[in-house]
Amino acid sequence: MAATSFVEDALRTHRDQIGNVLTRYLPDREPRRWLYDLVATYPSRVGKGIRSSLCVATCRAFGGTTEEAMPSAAAIELLHNAFLVHDDIEDGSLSRRGLPTLHRQHGVPLAVNAGDGLAVVGLSPLRDNVRVLGSVMSERVFDEFQMLLHRTIEGQAIELGWRSENVLELSPVDYLDMVLLKTCSYSTIFPLRIGALIGSWGKADLGPLTRFGFYLGAAFQIRDDLLNLEGRAERYGKEILGDLYEGKRTLMLIHLLSVADEQERAWLDSFLSAARGNRSAEQVQAMLTMMRSHGSIEFAREFSKGVASAAREAFDVAFDGLPPSEDLRFIRELIPYMLDRDL
Amino acid sequence: MAATSFVEDALRTHRDQIGNVLTRYLPDREPRRWLYDLVATYPSRVGKGIRSSLCVATCRAFGGTTEEAMPSAAAIELLHNAFLVHDDIEDGSLSRRGLPTLHRQHGVPLAVNAGDGLAVVGLSPLRDNVRVLGSVMSERVFDEFQMLLHRTIEGQAIELGWRSENVLELSPVDYLDMVLLKTCSYSTIFPLRIGALIGSWGKADLGPLTRFGFYLGAAFQIRDDLLNLEGRAERYGKEILGDLYEGKRTLMLIHLLSVADEQERAWLDSFLSAARGNRSAEQVQAMLTMMRSHGSIEFAREFSKGVASAAREAFDVAFDGLPPSEDLRFIRELIPYMLDRDL
Numbered sequence: 001m002a003a004t005s006f007v008e009d010a011l012r013t014h015r016d017q018i019g020n021v022l023t024r025y026l027p028d029r030e031p032r033r034w035l036y037d038l039v040a041t042y043p044s045r046v047g048k049g050i051r052s053s054l055c056v057a058t059c060r061a062f063g064g065t066t067e068e069a070m071p072s073a074a075a076i077e078l079l080h081n082a083f084l085v086h087d088d089i090e091d092g093s094l095s096r097r098g099l100p101t102l103h104r105q106h107g108v109p110l111a112v113n114a115g116d117g118l119a120v121v122g123l124s125p126l127r128d129n130v131r132v133l134g135s136v137m138s139e140r141v142f143d144e145f146q147m148l149l150h151r152t153i154e155g156q157a158i159e160l161g162w163r164s165e166n167v168l169e170l171s172p173v174d175y176l177d178m179v180l181l182k183t184c185s186y187s188t189i190f191p192l193r194i195g196a197l198i199g200s201w202g203k204a205d206l207g208p209l210t211r212f213g214f215y216l217g218a219a220f221q222i223r224d225d226l227l228n229l230e231g232r233a234e235r236y237g238k239e240i241l242g243d244l245y246e247g248k249r250t251l252m253l254i255h256l257l258s259v260a261d262e263q264e265r266a267w268l269d270s271f272l273s274a275a276r277g278n279r280s281a282e283q284v285q286a287m288l289t290m291m292r293s294h295g296s297i298e299f300a301r302e303f304s305k306g307v308a309s310a311a312r313e314a315f316d317v318a319f320d321g322l323p324p325s326e327d328l329r330f331i332r333e334l335i336p337y338m339l340d341r342d343l
Numbered sequence: 344m345a346a347t348s349f350v351e352d353a354l355r356t357h358r359d360q361i362g363n364v365l366t367r368y369l370p371d372r373e374p375r376r377w378l379y380d381l382v383a384t385y386p387s388r389v390g391k392g393i394r395s396s397l398c399v400a401t402c403r404a405f406g407g408t409t410e411e412a413m414p415s416a417a418a419i420e421l422l423h424n425a426f427l428v429h430d431d432i433e434d435g436s437l438s439r440r441g442l443p444t445l446h447r448q449h450g451v452p453l454a455v456n457a458g459d460g461l462a463v464v465g466l467s468p469l470r471d472n473v474r475v476l477g478s479v480m481s482e483r484v485f486d487e488f489q490m491l492l493h494r495t496i497e498g499q500a501i502e503l504g505w506r507s508e509n510v511l512e513l514s515p516v517d518y519l520d521m522v523l524l525k526t527c528s529y530s531t532i533f534p535l536r537i538g539a540l541i542g543s544w545g546k547a548d549l550g551p552l553t554r555f556g557f558y559l560g561a562a563f564q565i566r567d568d569l570l571n572l573e574g575r576a577e578r579y580g581k582e583i584l585g586d587l588y589e590g591k592r593t594l595m596l597i598h599l600l601s602v603a604d605e606q607e608r609a610w611l612d613s614f615l616s617a618a619r620g621n622r623s624a625e626q627v628q629a630m631l632t633m634m635r636s637h638g639s640i641e642f643a644r645e646f647s648k649g650v651a652s653a654a655r656e657a658f659d660v661a662f663d664g665l666p667p668s669e670d671l672r673f674i675r676e677l678i679p680y681m682l683d684r685d686l
Contacts, residue, residue, distance in 0.1 A: 031497055034504030086459060090452035109433035109503045112455060113496060116429060119462070120492040127485060135478035142470060149463040153456060154374055160452045161377030 007337040010330045014053035015046065017066075021074045025124055038106055038114035039121060042081040045097035048343065050220075051191045052077040054334070057327040058195025061319065062204055068132055071125035072141055072194050078122035079145075080186060083152060085115035090160055091246050092276050097237040133198065140202065141194055148190035155182025162249045166273045168265075170254045172303065176218060178249075183224075184217030192318075208318040215311035219338040222304040225250040227342065229288065229297065235343040244284045247272045251303055255296040256287075264290060304339055311335045350680040353673045357396035358389065360409075364417045368467055381449055381457035382464060385424040388440035391686065393563075394534045395420040397677070400670040401538025404662065405547055411475055414468035415484055415537050421465030422488075423529060426495060428458035433503055434589050435619050440580040476541065483545065484537055491533040498525025505592045509616045511608075513597045515646065519561060521592075526567075527560030535661075551661040558654035562681040565647040568593040570685065572631065572640065578686040587627045590615045594646055598639040599630075607633060647682055654678045 026040045052073035059069035087093070088101040089108055095101060103111035126145060129138035158178045162170065180189075192213045196204040227236050228243045229252070243250055260268060268290075271283055291297055315332055322328060369383045395416035402412035430436070431444040432451055438444060446454035469488060472481035501521045505513065523532075535556045539547040570579050571586040572595070586593055603611060611633075614626055634640055658675055665671060 027493075031500050031504065034507075035497055035500035086455050090455055107507060108451070110500065110507060112429050112433055113499050113503060116462070117493075117496045117500070119459070120489065120496060123489060123492075127482070127489065130478075130482055135473075135482070139470070139473055139478070146463065146466060146470065149466075150370075150460075153460045153463060154378055156456050157374050157378035157453065157460070160456060161374065164377075164450060164453060 004333075004337055004340055007330065007333045010057075010326075011049055011053055014056065015049040018049060018052050018056075018070075018073060018077060019046070021070055022077060025074060025078060025121055027121065034110060035114060035117055038102060038110060039117045041102055041105075041114075042084055042096065042118070043078065045099060047077075047081075047097060049077070050334070051080055051187055054188060054331065055191035055195040057330050058192050058209075059199035060195075061322055061325055061327040061331065062196050062199025064195075064199030064201070068198050069195055071128045071132060072145075072198065073191075075122050075125040075145065076186065076191055076194070078118060078125070079149070082115050082118035082122055083156075083186065085111060085118060087156065089115075090156070091248075093242060093246070094239045095237065095242075098234070137198065137202065140197060144190055144194050144197065148185050151181045151185035151189075155180070155185065158182070159249065163247050163272075166247075166269070167249075168257055168269060168272070170249055170257070172251060172254060175249065175251055175254055179218050179221045180214055183221040184214050187220055188217035189213030208314065208320075212311060212314035212318040215307050215314050216335060216338060219304050219307045219311060219335065222251055222300055222307065223338055223341060225252065226297065226300060226304075229291070231342060237343065241284055241288065244287050245276055245279055247276070247279075251300040252291050252296040255299045256291050256294055259294050259296075260290070308335050308339055311338075347676075347680055347683055350673065350676045353400075353669075354392055354396055357399065358392040361392060361395050361399075361413075361416060361420060362389070364413055365420060368417060368421060368464055370464065377453060378457060378460055381445060381453060382460045384445055384448075384457075385427055385439065385461070386421065388442060390420075390424075390440060392420070393677070394423055394530050397531065397674065398534035398538040400673050401535050401552075402542035404665055404668055404670040404674065405539050405542025407538075407542030407544075411541050412538055414471045414475055415488075415541065416534075418465050418468040418488065419529065419534055419537075421468070422462060422492070425458050425461035425465055426499075426529065428454060428461060430499065432458075433499070434585075434591070436585060436589070437582045438580065438585075441577070480541065480545065483540060487533055487537050487540065491528050494524045494528035494532075498523070498528065501525070502592065506590050506615075509590075509612070510592075511600055511612060511615070513592055513600070515594060515597060518592065518594055518597055522561050522564045523557055526564040527557050530563060531560035532556030551657065551663075555654060555657035555661040558650050558657050559678060559681065562647050562650045562654060562678065565594055565643055565650065566681055566684060568595065569640065569643060569647075572634070574685060580686065584627055584631065587630050588619055588622055590619070590622075594643040595634050595639040598642045599634050599637055602637050602639075603633070651678050651682055654681075 022043050026043060027036050029036065055073045055076055056066055056069045060066065084096060085102050088096055089103045089111055093101050094104065102114060126142055129141055133141065155178055159182055189210050192209040193206045196206060196209050225243060228238065229241065231240060233240045257265065257268060271279060271287065312335055315335065319328060365386050369386060370379050372379065398416045398419055399409055399412045403409065427439060428445050431439055432446045432454055436444050437447065445457060469485055472484055476484065498521055502525055532553050535552040536549045539549060539552050568586060571581065572584065574583060576583045600608065600611060614622065614630065655678055658678065662671060
């Protein structure tokens, strides 16, 4: 618990700082009602700020300053919010950070456009990097962002493809491959890589950071999937059991599909091939009961402990030789935090 | 007609060249079926190529080379296609370049994501500008692209807002303000500005190009709206009368709303406030008849001639003092081409 509150304190401090920076980037001009008010909606609903604080902390752990990392951290946060707007449309999600999703508030057309607008706003800090880091380093950071964007969109495509074609033959390895792209790229891997690139002024070996980011991000995603089933709605901010309504391929569902008997599998197949609107609360509860009785939730919980243990080993390699610091402690404490967090 | 065929020949030559460049930028890797095949769909349906050829021709008219303009021209074409994917979703459009729109082929979720993917692909050539133009000029070009993206999304927001709130009190000036942002930014103004910026190596005064681009783009959009009513489906590539089904605020509709009698206006209000799916073919035909009997189509045609005349004057200022060239002729001939084109 002490570790968790250390992380939460650090996140809170960081959020105050990045919040001011984000506000500066959000355009204060017309058209407000149909665009820039919508663009500002998700950034103004306070998120956890894990991604941007990871970038800043890594930069400082490698010897850089907050100022050097700040434009990139702001870009990460803004692009993250842009993804959320489109992801919520693509997933048909109902709530985000405790309030209705943007497309439920304004309709799909204006929300798709506002997501595009937020992505363009997210490019501005990358242009500001030139002032802070000079052209050559800014161009290297831009390359990292391009990879981040490509990987994230590729992961989202795979997850949507699984659902749209009702793919059932999936293993935990398929899940990890997808999460590596969809979640880890923008949540952990590239925040770490970009922070280390800037902080070490190009000298850090980024490979081990990718490896650490993969395990850390996978632990984050599995926890997120578990919270969707067992979290408290007022903390979690998204629709509890929404993943089941959406037919999302989580580790629990993949486990359940692999252990279900013939009759259960036929039932799951039929449930998952229905449109979201045709899935009833009773069916969703039946699936949750099935997951519980087959130990699928316990499986995912144990799996995430294994992933966290791999993250601890990868952390030691990725940050080997750096002097101890509060930032380094924050990054290391993020590993148990990922397993315990309730929002 | 000679002028039109000169423009069409030039466009054809340019399309062959840019087509090869675009192909190099489209990722040839997994996931194909759920992402990169979709990303390549619109770029591989041959468009007119007006935007990218305008950028290249302007660069050369100002003394630059094809090579210097090519990455920016490719970015313009790719980002244009990315906008089309999302616009088609936002407008509920059925056809694009003679085939079903991407979201009709693959569903909205995968199409939103593929539009994002195409936008990210469109950023790659901007990074390549560093190799061709050096860092400082590339950064100036990037700033132009950022303005292009902001303006386009702002214009789209206004047009969608008008429809979603069924705004009826609109004048031709409101229409031109919206078209300036939505159409002119990425179709004419920024292709011209970016071409001139590169070709003159930063020396050209970009203000007069913005002015010329505004009139040229407005002529283009009014013609596009007219073709939607009166074009031949096999040339036009989009759904004939689709704008009426979508309730799009065209110059013809704005004119009709301003001259309709009370009863007609009440009918139009009710038609335009219905969901697209509730608008019948009979109603759409009735609206077309109303536009014809009130001279709304003739009004738009005459209006576009006035805009073209302003474009000719603005052309002379924008390109004043440049030596005669085939590129300059192409740009000037685009003005009558905008009025006469049938695709």
